[in-house]
Amino acid sequence: MSVKPQEHVRPTLGSLRRSRTADVKGQVFFGLLLIAVVLAVAMVLAVLFSVIVDGTEILGSRLWSFLTNPSSSDASRAGVAQGIRGSLLIAGIVSLVAFPVGIGAAIYLEEYADDGVVTRTIEVAVRNLAGVPSIVYGLLGLAVFVQQLRGITGGSSVISGGLTLSLLVLPIVIITASEAIRAVPSSLSDGAYGLGATQWEVIRTLVLPSALPGILTGSVLSIARALGEAAPLLVVGAAAFYTTGFQGALEQMQGAFTALPMNVANFAKLPADQWAGHAAAASVVILVVVFLINLFAIIARARITKKLGR
């Protein structure tokens, strides 16, 4: 009896694929992953569509008056103009306060700092601040800006709100700017140091220009974050509705204020049969603003990156 030598079958791509189609466990796993992805995308679409559908009635019938009317107890006249004003001012204050300090801190951490106690303390502080819930920043703002610095900020004013949100986004600005600076190839700065440049000259002429796209994107995104936050403003004392007579610029800055997300929260807290449309319409306004900011950041990053040829 002769043993027939086993025929050597050379695996082909086809045979490998066939073995994969028999992979039941793999198929089930892949199916579960697909369900997760579809669920996640469905959540996004559900939020956007539901809000837009609820908001179309108001946005379709009286878009202009909704954008330009102040808040009111009359549902047919209430609008978000005061919220837009507050959010614009807050965005201005955040970019004036949080950007310079945050970018400065990032430069210090990445370029100057040695590996000492001070540096490590700063790093730990930044990481922990990034995880502190936003409402705790509201408490800080209430204690420091509203109560202790009442003389400067005028109490529950847009200055207090803007400064509180500046503190809130500061760790985000620091972290994103640090990442952008770290991504600059060290050969650039090494070359400059070799030519005898000081640290500041290297930072000013090489590091900052090449890190600019990343820094810009991070900063712009942090503005979007600040514009969406309502919890700290609630604690700092943003008003649901306020009236003013004729005021000077300073009195306006120190007076009552509100912001777009506060408008949404207030409308959502009112009886739904009359006010649900207002909350949805105000949500659409915020979403449009936030998406435009994000889009701007993405496009700006793409353009600058392309220009720098990286």
Added chain:
Amino acid sequence: MTTLPTDASAGANASGSTWQPILPSVASRGVAAGVEVILYLVVTIIVAIVEYFVAGPFTDFGPSNWWIAFVVMAAWTGWTWAGSQNLVGSYVDHFIADREGGPACFSCIAVRQLTRFGVLFGIPFLILNSNVALSAALMVATGLIIWFSPGRRAPWDYVAGTVVTNAFAGEASVELPPLNSPKDLQLTGSRVAENRRARLLLQFAGLSSVIISGLIVRNIFTEAWQFVAAQEFSWSLLRDIGWFPRRNKFDLSTLFVGTLWITGIAMIVAGPVGLGVAIYLSEYASTRVRNVVKPAIETLASIPSVVLGFFAISFISPRVLQSVGGSFGIDFGIFSLISAGIAVGILTVPIVASISEDAMRAVPRELREASYGLGARPVTTALKVVFPAALSGISAAFIVGISRAIGETMVVFIAAGGSGGAIFEADPTKPGQTITAAMASLGAGTDSVAGSGIAFQSLYFLGALLFIITLLLNVMSDAIVRRFRQEY
């Protein structure tokens, strides 16, 4: 100064020993003037919008001096189309001259243009407040003077030019020290001093985060201590029928149960979905699919939480929970812990997904290739090789997600329905209160609470609790990442 050269190539021999400025053609000047007209009109519109919203709807709103000034500037530039020296055109000049390596002086052009701008628009603008006709006449007159001057250059341009040349001539070129020996590379005192100043300033910026942390700890914990140390406080107040701060009933278990439900439901939603998305994106997705799915998930991260709160009461409660619960005989109201928990979960999905995905993508390619080389299937590679290697990062993602869910305020404040106070309730289908929502409702009524004894301080007591909880969670996630990080 004679008439303008019309040919862009007139001075192209920049390589010669004598440098000649290259002036842009009339056509490019025309384009520049057009750009400037559009620019002014856009500025006018932006000024109008900003003025409307910043000045406030209650103040007078109408065409202000700024609008008029910018519209006049646009009209004037359009009128002197392509012939004059406008702002944009000057910078085109400057740019071309600079690129050709010629002696362009940025400050020269800036000062000359500022003078021009001031005489043309600034002075009429100041007069405009009192007399529109006079300032309009002034603008027309200055425009005419420029129009009929030789080379369209008004007399004050020459004056400004002389002043500028005398004042700024030295600045245009930088004198480099001679470089003969290595000693010449030594840093001079002024450069070292500049570096030291910059370092000091940036160090202050760096210390800001430490200062903020200090302020949080000092302010919140002193106020929280005042709550505990107050006359009317006793520890028995923390165990009662519910959370009613204005009636001195501070039952912490009400808030803890609410917070636990919200966090638990949120993680039941966000955990599997976020992890699934992460595994799919890092192990299975082609670049094309990735480019669609990842931005979609990131969109979710940029939706403000108030919008999710409204979504919970306008969609999740009425259209999902009430219709599904109805068929099982469970009665849902509009406001319930489940509804808020699901919305918080939706907010947490992108956090879990993006941090886990980063962790899994950080697993080196070689591990996957070795696994495939041994004949493992994709599912085995994903679950037995990549997942364990990325486990520290994934658990950090879950902890960060939990910490975010605990700290989420607006969704719960809007959708959980326990504003002001809540009775102890362990049933998630009923309204409830969390730590953050309790703080928000206390904070929303700050003015009325401010005088009423320890109710106001309880706000800080809760803040201190929340701060400690989230701090512990963050420290834990950091420790996990550091402890179990695999060095590849």
